[in-house]
Amino acid sequence: MQTPQGDYFAAYRSLKLSRDVNGVLVVEFHSNGGPLTFTAQAHTEVVDACYRISQDRANKIVILTGAGGEFITGVDWPSFGNVADPTVWSQVHDEGVQVLENIANIRVPVIAAIEGRAHVHSEYALLANVIVAAEGATFQDVAHFAAGVVPGDGIFTTWSYRAGAGRAEAFLLNPQPLTARTAYEWGVVAEVVPNGKALSRARELAALYLKAPEVTRRDTRVHFIRPLKERIVREVGYGLSLEGASAADLVKSMQAKSEPLAQKGKSA
Amino acid sequence: MQTPQGDYFAAYRSLKLSRDVNGVLVVEFHSNGGPLTFTAQAHTEVVDACYRISQDRANKIVILTGAGGEFITGVDWPSFGNVADPTVWSQVHDEGVQVLENIANIRVPVIAAIEGRAHVHSEYALLANVIVAAEGATFQDVAHFAAGVVPGDGIFTTWSYRAGAGRAEAFLLNPQPLTARTAYEWGVVAEVVPNGKALSRARELAALYLKAPEVTRRDTRVHFIRPLKERIVREVGYGLSLEGASAADLVKSMQAKSEPLAQKGKSA
Amino acid sequence: MQTPQGDYFAAYRSLKLSRDVNGVLVVEFHSNGGPLTFTAQAHTEVVDACYRISQDRANKIVILTGAGGEFITGVDWPSFGNVADPTVWSQVHDEGVQVLENIANIRVPVIAAIEGRAHVHSEYALLANVIVAAEGATFQDVAHFAAGVVPGDGIFTTWSYRAGAGRAEAFLLNPQPLTARTAYEWGVVAEVVPNGKALSRARELAALYLKAPEVTRRDTRVHFIRPLKERIVREVGYGLSLEGASAADLVKSMQAKSEPLAQKGKSA
Amino acid sequence: MQTPQGDYFAAYRSLKLSRDVNGVLVVEFHSNGGPLTFTAQAHTEVVDACYRISQDRANKIVILTGAGGEFITGVDWPSFGNVADPTVWSQVHDEGVQVLENIANIRVPVIAAIEGRAHVHSEYALLANVIVAAEGATFQDVAHFAAGVVPGDGIFTTWSYRAGAGRAEAFLLNPQPLTARTAYEWGVVAEVVPNGKALSRARELAALYLKAPEVTRRDTRVHFIRPLKERIVREVGYGLSLEGASAADLVKSMQAKSEPLAQKGKSA
Amino acid sequence: MQTPQGDYFAAYRSLKLSRDVNGVLVVEFHSNGGPLTFTAQAHTEVVDACYRISQDRANKIVILTGAGGEFITGVDWPSFGNVADPTVWSQVHDEGVQVLENIANIRVPVIAAIEGRAHVHSEYALLANVIVAAEGATFQDVAHFAAGVVPGDGIFTTWSYRAGAGRAEAFLLNPQPLTARTAYEWGVVAEVVPNGKALSRARELAALYLKAPEVTRRDTRVHFIRPLKERIVREVGYGLSLEGASAADLVKSMQAKSEPLAQKGKSA
């Protein structure tokens, strides 16, 4: 009755969507088939894509994964424009809250399959119910404190929720690559598998979960995600506002340093 | 002044209650003296028993334990009747919320002493302040996702609260026996003891706690349980409603499968 | 532009405050230069000092530490007077809530550097973002359940928040020295360093954090502490009220024991 | 199938319970058939009675009302003993929280029918879904601030929840009789009826509600009471602890005044 | 730069969308141009429409209104199919939560303009910041308790939030048309205008709000809706689950009545 192909599957440049006959949807974050470098466009796309995924009842299980042997590796800062501009940041704030709510509202089991570096937006993975990571996978946050801004987009909320606040705070203030094994010991990763096997193991788990009835699968997700969804509503909007203020301060401090060179005034 | 025997002690078939002269109450879940297989009657009894226990100020410490070298091992599904019937499930919902609130309202230190399998309703044990487990003890959830229904009765809430959400979700979606040692590493079990020694170690801890004044003992429990009690109020009713919907879907799917064979209609 | 010396720096007997030219404030809890034994006067002083510290924007990073090779080691009970007197406890309650809110409101990164025994008020350290502990450091709670009163002043709230509720409850009901290594495994301590090196490592981290812009540093703290601040507001006042009731019961039970000897009436 | 008479109906001195053939249970608070003056015994009884009522699925609608043309009029203070004794107050605290939770857990529509003075424990009435008040009914709080103690037993929580915090605070700090009409304008009373007609109007509403199916009736109550139940769990225990501290201070201040006359020491 | 016409404007049968050059979007709920009778299709459409509206930054102000001199007047029950089927209700539950979140996530000021009967899904109007109602407008809930099911879809949550819990509970248990004037006195309606003038007054307010800068307008909405959004996340999913259970019980009770006549029922 359902086609394995949703009409939105081809709509995105940064996400490749494919669904098998059992309804297992694999979402691959990518840039031209290789590892995704996050851009402003990708930021907008994931919001829409995750909403469409969440509303499509033909999706029975969702697997989030990367491409080219990595999860997500970098950020293309200039693509966001002047983050000190309140209008620019307003959009970042709104999209940043919305995407996490949209992933949380995927009402079927979500599995993250991590190979390589999950160094940007690893909170997407932490919104899954279960994370399968390859031995060589690493987690890090290259996009916030190390780059001069507040880790306010949900990365603290999700890591704090799954690893504990003490670990999350140290991890985010002094970012170092965290091995899959350590993430397992912290309770974040559910299974560590050989390199290259994360997706296939995720598919095995998907097949296992599919044995439960439809409503059971959907409502188990609804039940499990509720406390985190509440934390998202309570924390992430504020976090993103603080991150925006810090981004404006970063721009200002960089301008101050560069001003002797180029008295350019308003342009970030 | 207080008799060591409460008038409700003999009222239950599935709980054996005994209290020593110091007010240490031992609650044994059992079926005819052996390991408890959970029935609808037991479900109703534990609600009442835990309330009476909570209100009886002669209980100074409460120890929850099993019988026959096990904690709780199985469920007698047919005893619950047709769980797709909304009237039947309404009672399951109401009792399921009430029993957890009643255990949470036991206002003296609660210790769980676990031998063997805690494979059903292990959330009762996780409502204790301290869990002592024998080396051979195992934790599992055979009654929910593996059986086709949402783990909504507090098992997720308590495991998530004590072990972290990541571990709880993986543990409940793909139930495998969890050793006492692993539960210790997860922060759920406080002490691992040789097989057969869980109850005696629990009694030693009880004796230790009895050195504190009455109000200190009671109010320490009140203080420690508060955050979990709040989560119970916020999550478990909804969880049980979702579990009820999933149970109805399970019944429907089983009926669909069996209909070609036996056009039996409504019987679960 | 800022003087390295705030006007309140010399105001306290139990806290030594010193700030370097980069704005790194080191707060040493001490008694006459040696390890701090907590007194009623110290209780009042930390409230005021932490508020002043929190409001002084010249503080860029705050390091909490002890003196004489220890963090905080003991309590001078008699200095509090009769804790069964409701007026006396009212002040303990008010100050006890206020000090935790004041530390939480220090809106720059806070690092705790622990040498030796953190056996009293370790919750001050757990309000830091990051704890650096020397190998020989130990954590314990000698001031509550072991002494006959409810651990209600935030020690449960902070340990539960950072180590998990199961570990916190067992740790507080049967207090034993917890090694730095175990606290690290529990996710409470971020780094274990050789004895005598906690403060110097904390200074290194401070230097690292100072690379981020001012607003980034401040707002990262604001974001990270929010969930714990909410728990403080929700739990600690009640906890202290319960602790007060238990203290009154302790006084009463001690009077009951001593009455045959010395019919002294009201004195605690 | 159900008998109109529960086995607990005759168990209480302060509550008269009667149930008609449709399952409408009328609970009358009384002292020897006349208006109830609250005693320590009544405090204990309402806890047990409300629990039994909440668990008895033969109760389809519950109506709370008074006797002798009044709701509840006074308190017999001496019956509580020395409220400055921590053991005594511990019981008041525990029962005070439990009774509100038990009323909140009555999982069928609850209607309060108020004649005359609701001057003590009006929060019981405010836990109903709907309050019908006679024209001459008045609400007041004679038992707390006017008597020298904190209004901490749920009277603030329920009035704040239903009338708004501003009105509740003024009403409780400077207690004056509040007319049924004003309580109606505040949104607390749903209907004002002629004197003597509150119970009969409550019965009419009960008959109306009975038209809905069993599960609908039960679960509407469950849904409506949830936010207030959460506030009870969060506020009332702490409120009662503060009330206990204030009661101890009241006893102390009264002793201080009377000591020159009668050096009686510890007796309240 | 923006076209006054979004690409999704023509996508819905039950919603007419039109936007003026200033970005004021008027959303008219309708059935063939006349008053909307709610159908299952409409239920699905509003979810999608409100999401698209919320994400389209060309919308500067949103006005929700009805058609044919009414807001929303009725429900086409049969269009929902067998609401006792867990799969059917699962969709109702998911859409019912999602639509309220989507309206709450419209991050610009929302004004409701009410003419005539708001007798179904008035919670959509109560998610607006400001309600303008014509003198002859009435509010009622014909779709829940009066029809035999729990008012669990957010109607209680929103009315309780804006009118107070006491009024909401009585209003929903014994549904009667509530006049615009009374809704004004309850604080739900902000302005009462002559019949036929609600929309034009809403446009005046929109023009007034447009004087504020873009970010101010967006973030004022974000700030104002936050507490209600949190209540939606906490209450509405559970409410809809309870409503589903009650719907199943209603179907069962109707089948029981009709079975002697026509043994077929609607096949549960």
Added chain:
Amino acid sequence: MQTPQGDYFAAYRSLKLSRDVNGVLVVEFHSNGGPLTFTAQAHTEVVDACYRISQDRANKIVILTGAGGEFITGVDWPSFGNVADPTVWSQVHDEGVQVLENIANIRVPVIAAIEGRAHVHSEYALLANVIVAAEGATFQDVAHFAAGVVPGDGIFTTWSYRAGAGRAEAFLLNPQPLTARTAYEWGVVAEVVPNGKALSRARELAALYLKAPEVTRRDTRVHFIRPLKERIVREVGYGLSLEGASAADLVKSMQAKSEPLAQKGKSA
């Protein structure tokens, strides 16, 4: 034992503090003895003053009032500097949260006595337990939406808490003077008195409250303010961040308008 004069009484330019022999502290907001126009300096002062007031146990009752027949009438915008500068706003954010927490932490009954215009920072008054307003008093919010910024500093939180969200949203989006009488009908004002009599009536209430014992007075405040304090912690920091973003957008839009005229760059 206590002097009627605290050492901080003379420390502020914008607050006049005086305390009678009974410990009733009157706090007058003023500018040179006349109505207070809010400046950046005043913003900083009220934070410190309210903290000192909250910690001084010699204050038994606190009355907040204005000067020159007004409460607070205006804002001196230029005194805040460039509110688009993230460093400037960081201070506004931190002080704005802190001052509300400090007023909430005044642990004795607080009464607001309002004459004339409470048109700026009326949330200070709404943090009192009881508001006495003169007949001619008016409430308005001239400092936010009408001035182009988000009402995020607690004005929405407090008005929503005391008047209901519907009224608060309309009041803040389309600010008009609200009479004392209407504020009374909304449940915000407790008593309306003749012009010029607000302070004397507040003193009468203070005398009445002083009849209760010390701990009763303190802990009643603690109990009553708790829910609002929790909302402050949850909402006001985020609100101020959003207000900051909107202020930056306002500055940007004003610069855009003025740029053709005067290419002045950064000055707000």
